[in-house]
Amino acid sequence: MTTALPIPIEFELPTGWSAVSPEDVGATPLAYVALHDRTHGRFRANITIAGALRADSQTRPARPAGPAELEELGEAAFARLARGAGVTMVQRRAISSHGAPGLAQVVQVSTSIEDGPIDLTQGQAYLHLTDPQEPGRQMMVEVVLTCLAEDSGQLVPQFEEFVASVRPTR
Template sequence: MPTTLPVPIEFRLPEGWLPARPEEFQEPEVAFAAVHPRPDAGFTANITIDGGFPKDGVSLAEIADASVEQLRAFAESVEVVHRREVGSEDAPALTQRLSFSAVADGARHELVQSQVYLFLVDTEDPHKRAMIRLALTATTAQHDEVLEQFQDFVRSVRPDNGARS
């Protein structure tokens, strides 16, 4: 059962990507998942969105470190390949790329996960900051092919204030 995000967001999926059916994604913390239309070597690239309200004073780097440790609980050879803080003081963000080996559908895959962490202000309580994590997981061979689509997706993410034009 998918969870809900701490703040509503809107986004545009890359062309061809499809929302995953809830039964396809059994990660309890995932609020939304989409899948690429063409699997690679039996693994389907996916985009996931999750988030929460971190404790006061917790940095995006600390949240990213915790994410690495969670991944190590079920994957092998987890390595932080790249990490960079981006954004501004008012809208901080962090990107990181992880490489790891994991079993999916009974087969071992060499995978890459690109993660983007965003802090968004809770519109109902501006003193609270919500964290949103956007992640792309793909095989090592397919990652570079789908990365630009993921970057376009990330650029489309915005707080949803309920206004429609």
């Protein structure tokens, strides 16, 4: 599937997931949303993708994001979650998808929804992608899985496979 991001990407959606329009689920700022076919009820597992060109993408020579920049993105995402929920960092590590450097982290989130408290797991991945047509154009992509904590053992590995498939469209 190809998404509408500043640099088009493609990926392989795992079996058991279905693409939906971000507008249909009230997620218009996002480029892409997928829902898990077998998680219903209180909370439906989802994968989202957002991205933007790096601010300095056109003003400096192309170079991949360094570990410090990726760590900052991970820390900022963790801090955003912590403002509205109890959060615990489970894992953070460097990753790569088709040669693009990245950072992955898994966070446990305790929060409330309409019918009371809920424990979620969020897998977050940040990938620095370069436009294969214009190497000076670079984008940071945020890929996020949110699921019930009890479903994370099954869904986090699927999410990791999904992230590994993300690449710029050639």
